[in-house]
Amino acid sequence: MAELIVISTLNGVLFGMLLFLLSSGLTVIFSMMGVLNFAHASFYMLGAFFGYQLTRWIGFWPALVIAPLLVGVVGMGVERYGLRNTHKHGHVAELLLTFGLAFAIEEIVSMIWGKSPVDYRVPAVLDFPAFTVFSTNYPAYKIFMLVVSVVIFIALLVTLKRTRVGLIVQAALTHPSMVGHLGHNVGRVFMLVFGVGSALAGLAGVIAGPSLVTQSDMAAYLGPILFVVIVFGGLGSLPGAFIASLLIGLIQTFAVALNGSLASVFGPLDPSLGPSPLTDIWNVTIAQIAPILPYLLLVLVLIFRPMGLLGTRES
Amino acid sequence: MTAAIQVNAVEKSFGNVQIIRDLNLSVAKGERHAIIGPNGAGKSTTFNLISGHIKPTSGEIRLNGEVTSGLRPFEINRRGLSRSFQVTNVFARMTVWENVRCAVLWATGHRYAFWKNTDSLPEVKQRTAQILDDIHLSHRRDVPAGLLTYAEQRELEIGITIAGGASVIMLDEPTAGMSHAETERAVALIRRLTEGRTLVIVEHDMSVVFGLADRISVLVYGHIIASGTPEEIRGNPKVKEAYLGEEVD
Amino acid sequence: MTNAPTPSLAAAKQESGGALGFYGVWLLAAIALVVLPLIFSSGGSLTSFSLIGIAIIFALSYNILLGQTGLLSFGHAVQYGLGGFLAVHVMNAVASHNWPIPLPVIPLVGGIGGMAFALLVGWVMTKRAGTVFAMISLGIGELVASSSLILRSVFGGESGITTDRTSLMPLFGWTFGPQIQVYYLIAFWVLVSAIAMYALTRTPLGRICNAVRDNPERVEFIGYDPHVVRYLAYMFAGFFAGIAGGLTAINFEIANSAYLGAMQSGFVLFSTFIGGTAYFFGPILGAILVTYLQLGLTNVTSVWQLYFGVIFIGIVMFAPGGIAGILMKHRPLIRAGTLGTVIPSYLVAAIPTLAFALGIILAIETVARFSGGDPINLLGIPFVATAPTTWAAAAVLVVGGFLIARITWRRVAEAWDRAATVARDRGYLA
Numbered sequence: 001m002a003e004l005i006v007i008s009t010l011n012g013v014l015f016g017m018l019l020f021l022l023s024s025g026l027t028v029i030f031s032m033m034g035v036l037n038f039a040h041a042s043f044y045m046l047g048a049f050f051g052y053q054l055t056r057w058i059g060f061w062p063a064l065v066i067a068p069l070l071v072g073v074v075g076m077g078v079e080r081y082g083l084r085n086t087h088k089h090g091h092v093a094e095l096l097l098t099f100g101l102a103f104a105i106e107e108i109v110s111m112i113w114g115k116s117p118v119d120y121r122v123p124a125v126l127d128f129p130a131f132t133v134f135s136t137n138y139p140a141y142k143i144f145m146l147v148v149s150v151v152i153f154i155a156l157l158v159t160l161k162r163t164r165v166g167l168i169v170q171a172a173l174t175h176p177s178m179v180g181h182l183g184h185n186v187g188r189v190f191m192l193v194f195g196v197g198s199a200l201a202g203l204a205g206v207i208a209g210p211s212l213v214t215q216s217d218m219a220a221y222l223g224p225i226l227f228v229v230i231v232f233g234g235l236g237s238l239p240g241a242f243i244a245s246l247l248i249g250l251i252q253t254f255a256v257a258l259n260g261s262l263a264s265v266f267g268p269l270d271p272s273l274g275p276s277p278l279t280d281i282w283n284v285t286i287a288q289i290a291p292i293l294p295y296l297l298l299v300l301v302l303i304f305r306p307m308g309l310l311g312t313r314e315s
Numbered sequence: 316m317t318a319a320i321q322v323n324a325v326e327k328s329f330g331n332v333q334i335i336r337d338l339n340l341s342v343a344k345g346e347r348h349a350i351i352g353p354n355g356a357g358k359s360t361t362f363n364l365i366s367g368h369i370k371p372t373s374g375e376i377r378l379n380g381e382v383t384s385g386l387r388p389f390e391i392n393r394r395g396l397s398r399s400f401q402v403t404n405v406f407a408r409m410t411v412w413e414n415v416r417c418a419v420l421w422a423t424g425h426r427y428a429f430w431k432n433t434d435s436l437p438e439v440k441q442r443t444a445q446i447l448d449d450i451h452l453s454h455r456r457d458v459p460a461g462l463l464t465y466a467e468q469r470e471l472e473i474g475i476t477i478a479g480g481a482s483v484i485m486l487d488e489p490t491a492g493m494s495h496a497e498t499e500r501a502v503a504l505i506r507r508l509t510e511g512r513t514l515v516i517v518e519h520d521m522s523v524v525f526g527l528a529d530r531i532s533v534l535v536y537g538h539i540i541a542s543g544t545p546e547e548i549r550g551n552p553k554v555k556e557a558y559l560g561e562e563v564d
Numbered sequence: 565m566t567n568a569p570t571p572s573l574a575a576a577k578q579e580s581g582g583a584l585g586f587y588g589v590w591l592l593a594a595i596a597l598v599v600l601p602l603i604f605s606s607g608g609s610l611t612s613f614s615l616i617g618i619a620i621i622f623a624l625s626y627n628i629l630l631g632q633t634g635l636l637s638f639g640h641a642v643q644y645g646l647g648g649f650l651a652v653h654v655m656n657a658v659a660s661h662n663w664p665i666p667l668p669v670i671p672l673v674g675g676i677g678g679m680a681f682a683l684l685v686g687w688v689m690t691k692r693a694g695t696v697f698a699m700i701s702l703g704i705g706e707l708v709a710s711s712s713l714i715l716r717s718v719f720g721g722e723s724g725i726t727t728d729r730t731s732l733m734p735l736f737g738w739t740f741g742p743q744i745q746v747y748y749l750i751a752f753w754v755l756v757s758a759i760a761m762y763a764l765t766r767t768p769l770g771r772i773c774n775a776v777r778d779n780p781e782r783v784e785f786i787g788y789d790p791h792v793v794r795y796l797a798y799m800f801a802g803f804f805a806g807i808a809g810g811l812t813a814i815n816f817e818i819a820n821s822a823y824l825g826a827m828q829s830g831f832v833l834f835s836t837f838i839g840g841t842a843y844f845f846g847p848i849l850g851a852i853l854v855t856y857l858q859l860g861l862t863n864v865t866s867v868w869q870l871y872f873g874v875i876f877i878g879i880v881m882f883a884p885g886g887i888a889g890i891l892m893k894h895r896p897l898i899r900a901g902t903l904g905t906v907i908p909s910y911l912v913a914a915i916p917t918l919a920f921a922l923g924i925i926l927a928i929e930t931v932a933r934f935s936g937g938d939p940i941n942l943l944g945i946p947f948v949a950t951a952p953t954t955w956a957a958a959a960v961l962v963v964g965g966f967l968i969a970r971i972t973w974r975r976v977a978e979a980w981d982r983a984a985t986v987a988r989d990r991g992y993l994a
Binding site for chain 1: 634636638685688689691692694695696698699700702703704706707710711714715716717718826830833837867869870872873874876877880881884928931932
């Protein structure tokens, strides 16, 4: 049990930090531009596939730098030539544009790399057990992932607190209506923010790819969870996104590791009852309901705290 | 007789900033009451408080004797208070006709009906046509509201506000941004349409205020410093001081 | 903008012709639905018509949310799918108990299923509009789709639940075994649902839905609670989506978890938006086009879904009014008789635009078939995906087409402005 707790906590924090790499960018973009970027998880997927391809061509370490930059460029292109032209049609049109993009990116990725998982491996240098907890070897690569995401987290904090763009972003987070008064270079700030957000998502993809499965449906799987995270944390709140990322990361990881069901706790139901929704619920394991837990959380938070954990804004 | 609007010791703070402090206001039934004051005095906030757009931090607001502070805007509207907005706030993609007709529907008792054809409700049709006629927009009835000229949108704004037949009408700077001729037309319109109703108006144009109002309240820093007839206000030293030499008459 | 006296004249004409035109359109639609299978009687076209009919109801129901109330839902398939599941369960129950309920009533059961779910979750969901509603609809969609795989006794797991539509009591000798009988069942429901949904837009609720779409804040000051309006709209949308789901269950004699999924929600969004949300008939056009493309493209290319994405992005960026919006833009020009002055510029613009589109198609197919597959056949010209000449052709078409198209479309805009000015001067709004 102690082993499970230690391992799951590590994995949960790791997953949570990965989620935050994505949700932080999404939150900042939403706060500044009012656009909820549906394609954000698709940039994460692009990161993983670019990382995979570049690793095959030039090795993992160059890929780690180049792939996120490429994704950032794609993101800036989307902002400059897509969103900026759609802006005049309103936020719904912008959301729909990113929705269409998410759909198209998934199709393009599966067209180029196929629908089955690609063989994106952990680099040999990091392919060893970092330490052993009880009897489980904890892979060094996961420690590496954790280190990268924590470094990025700190870098983000410093950027927000110490740089001019960071101050603008902060101002935009607290006073979204202010963004219009940023002056003539507001377009460049938007493009930059969108590019950096996309690049962060891409980086998450590059480092998560070898550890998780790199496949053309990875964006469709992660995207909805990401939206749960930012609605749960409160739209437009970075601390909220951080807490929600960690919370959902931990919940998901622990749920997957637990095999208990109502049947295993209270004993099986009388078999004469026959199959019914009750028996389904009675026999389902916590691991099996792990995929729906984030959405259950979403429903709960909407009922009891419609603004999200730390949200202050209506929409 | 109970007052149409009675505001008792209302306070409103946003965070640590107190916008409205100890606000007391009484508007008698049938009275035309103007609220004036320098920019940032809290005139629009007062409107928002009375119409339920925002809730007071403390204090009490009554409409025709009934406590309405804490109620939602549509609940207050159903009790007979209707307001306009300083920034034009119409239904942009709908035609002028549809704009006014939507404002008539609740008052004529059709509510959320999904079994009636709106086009074949005679009293709705008649009332909408009457109001369009009143605001001189009959010839523009099929134009989407978003395509109207500014002055026309302001007139439509007034039309939507009075369409429901509310007994208390609140107009937030109805002539803002209008030319002199347009203003005159709008004032005549307001005078005619609010006949027999209670009117509360926020206005910067002093000629409008003194020409239209039976009583005037002066709001400074979220507090009413004087309330009285136009003559009393004109002669009030505190008002003169607050306007710091600004021309009151 | 001066106050031209003539628009009211045009409006009066419109109104007097309204009632006749109104019933005429529905009568024509009814005749078309009856006659269609007599003209195109092959099994394949009957299947296509059935699917298109269902897609029309589904898309119209979606537009109650998106076009009429301004609610962007990413989970509309939930009500559709639940309607389908309820229909299948009721059909099986009716068959096993020999209840005297004929098949044509079953879609109504689907509708009730869709509406019941909306009744249950709608109040919480519609508390807020805009982006938050969009995200919640996505979350609820995922929740229901994932839950359906857990509740195997209700949803039948991966394989779904089957039924036999002929096991219900026959009606006037119709067993609904042959596809033609199913087609007429669907056609009947298409007509009834479309009329009902059109009527809904004319009711006080329908009008207030539009007001909520345009300006929910102001609605509160004319006596309405926008939350209640959104909730009611959500329930009606759920009802008609459920009818579409029930018809699908009858058509395929199965309901499975894919009915509830994100893919299905995405396609109804595509159909509705491509068709155009601002006009009632927009989603009908969209449903016909998207279903037709879906059926046609699967045989031609393996990446047909990508084409939907590309078309959708194109519509969002360049014609957010959809097909209906493009068509209706021309109405004042037709009325004023100035359309003729625009057509030449359209014809000129069509050539480079077509070249650009062909270039995109060639590029997509080149990538798709690079590592194997049949040679590309574009307008009868064969291309080999691995040949550099093909890449060059694609590049020339895309880049050249785009650059020239941009110039010609500017010409179109100029011609358009002139024609619209004339139309305005003649008293037709443009």
